[in-house]
Amino acid sequence: MEFLIFSKALYSTWVFYKPERLLFDAGEGVSTHLGNRIFAIKHIILTHGHVDHIAGLWGIVNTRNNAMGDREKPLNVIYPRGNRAIEKYLDFIVSANPDLRYQFTRIPVEEGEKFFLRRAGSFERYLLPFRTRHTRDELSFGYHIIEIRKRLKDEYRSYDHREIARLVKEKGRDEVTEVYESKVLTISGDSMAIPYEEMEGTETLIHECTFLDKSQRRIPNHVSIEELLPLVKEAKPRRLILYHISSRFEHRFRHYNEEIKRELDGSGVEVYLVHPSKIFKL
Numbered sequence: 001m002e003f004l005i006f007s008k009a010l011y012s013t014w015v016f017y018k019p020e021r022l023l024f025d026a027g028e029g030v031s032t033h034l035g036n037r038i039f040a041i042k043h044i045i046l047t048h049g050h051v052d053h054i055a056g057l058w059g060i061v062n063t064r065n066n067a068m069g070d071r072e073k074p075l076n077v078i079y080p081r082g083n084r085a086i087e088k089y090l091d092f093i094v095s096a097n098p099d100l101r102y103q104f105t106r107i108p109v110e111e112g113e114k115f116f117l118r119r120a121g122s123f124e125r126y127l128l129p130f131r132t133r134h135t136r137d138e139l140s141f142g143y144h145i146i147e148i149r150k151r152l153k154d155e156y157r158s159y160d161h162r163e164i165a166r167l168v169k170e171k172g173r174d175e176v177t178e179v180y181e182s183k184v185l186t187i188s189g190d191s192m193a194i195p196y197e198e199m200e201g202t203e204t205l206i207h208e209c210t211f212l213d214k215s216q217r218r219i220p221n222h223v224s225i226e227e228l229l230p231l232v233k234e235a236k237p238r239r240l241i242l243y244h245i246s247s248r249f250e251h252r253f254r255h256y257n258e259e260i261k262r263e264l265d266g267s268g269v270e271v272y273l274v275h276p277s278k279i280f281k282l
Contacts, residue, residue: 004016016034048083077105132192150177152178204240205235236267241273
């Protein structure tokens with residue numbers, strides 16, 4: 001299992017990414033659904049300060065303080081620097097919990113500021129925030145998880161494994177390989193369609209899609225499927241997870257699911273839709 005997701009537009013959104021012990025956003029009810037998994041969370045990463053994305057944070061902080069679990073594990077909250085709603089809510093949580101029995105750290109980040117998640121030898125993964133367009137007065141970020149990888153240089157890719165082994169022995173591994181950055185995951189948070197260059201090259205794209213029918217949108221602060229799909233077809237992520245779907249589309253969810261998959265058939269993109277009233281597991 002890589003993901004547990006609940007996302008019902010306007011009510012509650014959270015995304016648990018198991019490989020890095022991350023929780024993107026912390027909507028209402030997240031502690032109830034995750035149970036003891038909340039003790040596995042290392043970082044909570046907030047996209048913006050709207051209540052349906054942060055209301056469950058107090059529950060996580062309080063439950064980790066009082067339930068039976070490992071209190072040696074610190075908990076970090078990463079959020080857009082300068083987001084006043086998040087800052088005020090964190091001030092309240094800290095003041096309401098003066099006797100926390102574990103390390104609770106607030107980490108504001110800027111657009112483009114790297115936050116390293118794991119470093120082990122040559123293995124590195126970091127979080128990279130990017131600015132998104134949501135509401136006029138709300139500072140909101142999407143995030144990439146980027147991994148540092150190595151691959152053969154272009155001039156050696158036609159060589160067979162015996163020739164590669166000989167070159168490594170003679171010249172060293174650094175001579176035949178190059179370092180590159182790979183987008184493991186991209187998440188939009190609440191947003192209009194993120195730019196093509198943010199989608200490009202990502203392995204898993206988790207993008208909000210509040211409106212499965214553009215005609216239902218009144219204000220341009222969330223994306224519609226008609227706007228999103230052309231960008232996805234061009235960017236070609238390996239996997240697309242659509243979340244933050246309005247409950248108004250719940251009664252025809254199967255229809256929209258089949259229609260979107262049919263639209264992307266042949267593109268090589270795996271497509272998943274997060275039902276607005278069910279836990280999604282992948």
